[in-house]
Amino acid sequence: MYENIEQLQLFFPEVTIENGIDMTTVNVPVEKLLPVMKQLKDNFGFNYLAGLTAVDYNEEDRIEVAYHLMGIPEAKEIRVKVNLNREKPEVCSVTSIWPAANVQERETYDLLGVIFKGHPNLTRILCPDDMVGHPLRKDFKKEGGE
Amino acid sequence: MAEKNGNLRTEEIQLNMGPQHPSTHGVYRALLTLDGERVVGVENIIGYLHRGIEKLAEDRTYTQFIPYTDRLDYLAGMLNNLGYVQTVEKMMDIEIPERAEYLRVIMAELSRIASHMIMIASMALDVSGWTAWFPPFRERERILDLFEMVCGSRLTLSYMRIGGVANDIPEGFLPNLEKFLNDLPRMIDEVNGLITGNEIFKARCQGVGKLDLDTAIAYGVTGPNLRASGLPFDLRKAKPYGIYDRFEFDVPTLNNGDSYDRFVIRLLEIEQSAKIIRQAISNLPDGPIKAKVPRVIKLPKGEVYHQIEGAKGILGFYLVSDGGTKPYRLHIHSPSFVNLGVLPLISIGETVQDFVVNIASIDIVLGEVDR
Numbered sequence: 001m002y003e004n005i006e007q008l009q010l011f012f013p014e015v016t017i018e019n020g021i022d023m024t025t026v027n028v029p030v031e032k033l034l035p036v037m038k039q040l041k042d043n044f045g046f047n048y049l050a051g052l053t054a055v056d057y058n059e060e061d062r063i064e065v066a067y068h069l070m071g072i073p074e075a076k077e078i079r080v081k082v083n084l085n086r087e088k089p090e091v092c093s094v095t096s097i098w099p100a101a102n103v104q105e106r107e108t109y110d111l112l113g114v115i116f117k118g119h120p121n122l123t124r125i126l127c128p129d130d131m132v133g134h135p136l137r138k139d140f141k142k143e144g145g146e
Numbered sequence: 147m148a149e150k151n152g153n154l155r156t157e158e159i160q161l162n163m164g165p166q167h168p169s170t171h172g173v174y175r176a177l178l179t180l181d182g183e184r185v186v187g188v189e190n191i192i193g194y195l196h197r198g199i200e201k202l203a204e205d206r207t208y209t210q211f212i213p214y215t216d217r218l219d220y221l222a223g224m225l226n227n228l229g230y231v232q233t234v235e236k237m238m239d240i241e242i243p244e245r246a247e248y249l250r251v252i253m254a255e256l257s258r259i260a261s262h263m264i265m266i267a268s269m270a271l272d273v274s275g276w277t278a279w280f281p282p283f284r285e286r287e288r289i290l291d292l293f294e295m296v297c298g299s300r301l302t303l304s305y306m307r308i309g310g311v312a313n314d315i316p317e318g319f320l321p322n323l324e325k326f327l328n329d330l331p332r333m334i335d336e337v338n339g340l341i342t343g344n345e346i347f348k349a350r351c352q353g354v355g356k357l358d359l360d361t362a363i364a365y366g367v368t369g370p371n372l373r374a375s376g377l378p379f380d381l382r383k384a385k386p387y388g389i390y391d392r393f394e395f396d397v398p399t400l401n402n403g404d405s406y407d408r409f410v411i412r413l414l415e416i417e418q419s420a421k422i423i424r425q426a427i428s429n430l431p432d433g434p435i436k437a438k439v440p441r442v443i444k445l446p447k448g449e450v451y452h453q454i455e456g457a458k459g460i461l462g463f464y465l466v467s468d469g470g471t472k473p474y475r476l477h478i479h480s481p482s483f484v485n486l487g488v489l490p491l492i493s494i495g496e497t498v499q500d501f502v503v504n505i506a507s508i509d510i511v512l513g514e515v516d517r
Contacts, residue, residue: 021236022236049366050479055474066449098366099365103487104483107483111200127193135198142201
């Protein structure tokens with residue numbers, strides 16, 4: 001078990017680590033996400049997926065998926081981010097590592113249109129099945145909006 | 147699938163339970179696949195109460211969003227308020243007055259007690275324990291009266307503000323609160339006498355919906371449900387936010403992880419919350435209740451994730467700011483939504499009547515599931 005998160009770079013030199021306001025943030029290239037997550041869970045003790053969501057930066061033409069991990073019971077926290085192409089936002093599903101991701105990835109797909117490859121049942125969860133578009137995208141047209 | 151069984155032809159049927167069903171605790175629908183009385187498949191169908199609160203947040207200022215948080219877990223409004231305002235404060239670097247901190251703890255714990263009381267009452271009701279419904283609801287009414295005294299509302303409270311709380315407590319609040327706390331053990335005795343030790347209740351709940359610890363962590367289950375599976379993990383202790391590090395309390399745990407333990411743990415947690423409130427009352431300092439906050443709140447560019455121990459589990463707010471007066475993105479990680487994800491797993495192989503017990507015991511609230 002590794003204590004220092006910087007040791008992650010021994011395994012994955014391509015990740016960058018920065019200190020956020022609240023916790024350490026690890027930026028991961030999209031193709032390395034699954035092995036990095038597995039490493040974080042198995043050897044760094046982040047056994048709990050505390051949050052999974054995405055943010056649409058339409059002006060920068062990217063969608064950022066943010067994973068918040070926690071180590072139970074020490075309650076240490078870390079944020080992992082991947083950047084996706086806004087036109088084709090695809091990333092590997094982490095359901096095989098944390099089954100908790102199942103509903104949260106479905107929610108992110110529903111509201112932001114991120115495709116999680118390898119998800120067992122990637123369908124809408126909150127919005128109606130026949131809805132068009134993804135409401136949390138910044139260019140989503142709100143009815144009656146200005 | 148059709149199957150020959152002696153001379154009888156049996157087949158699986160699909161049954162929609164909900165969205166209008168008394169034991170789904172709101173507009174939740176379960177699509178059950180049944181083999182006779184036995185559940186062989188469960189699909190959660192949610193979203194009936196989706197109001198797009200996260201989208202609405204992007205068009206509201208930081209202060210304007212507070213009332214929306216009441217409508218997440220509407221049975222524990224104060225806790226949602228607390229989680230949200232602390233998230234914003236984390237980015238602002240302001241000092242909260244001591245009195246406000248203590249008032250926040252009192253209100254948050256009262257909300258937790260109220261939420262657990264609903265769970266106890268409605269779970270009893272779901273297994274036809276009608277009499278046991280009354281003591282928790284009777285006492286919860288007194289909590290709502292106390293809330294009404296401080297903020298005029300009973301359910302949608304909006305009591306917390308960025309930098310403090312909205313109002314100071316009025317005269318007569320503390321004596322009423324003290325009286326409520328003194329009467330609380332009587333309510334717990336009543337519930338224990340009426341339902342916790344009841345043979346029928348035990349037969350309906352013990353060993354039903356068993357959730358082991360590893361599965362619970364893997365599926366992201368938190369809160370009382372996790373503690374009923376044997377792990378004493380409570381953010382108030384593990385990673386204290388606000389002033390929770392100043393209080394002495396225990397984190398009750400039970401080991402069976404079944405519906406019965408999930409019921410009992412709530413009773414134990416009520417006692418601990420009462421213990422925290424008593425300490426907060428005796429240490430309640432005088433002073434201001436709100437820090438000086440600019441009229442227009444502008445947050446620096448950046449992002450912050452803040453988690454608190456909600457009534458149902460860990461409630462997280464992920465706030466992304468672009469430097470403006472409104473959130474660029476606000477994500478709400480709701481415990482009910484995640485806890486619901488484990489319901490199919492623990493219910494498969496059991497009967498429909500067990501499924502009713504399981505829904506009640508994981509304690510979901512649809513306002514928070516659907517957002």
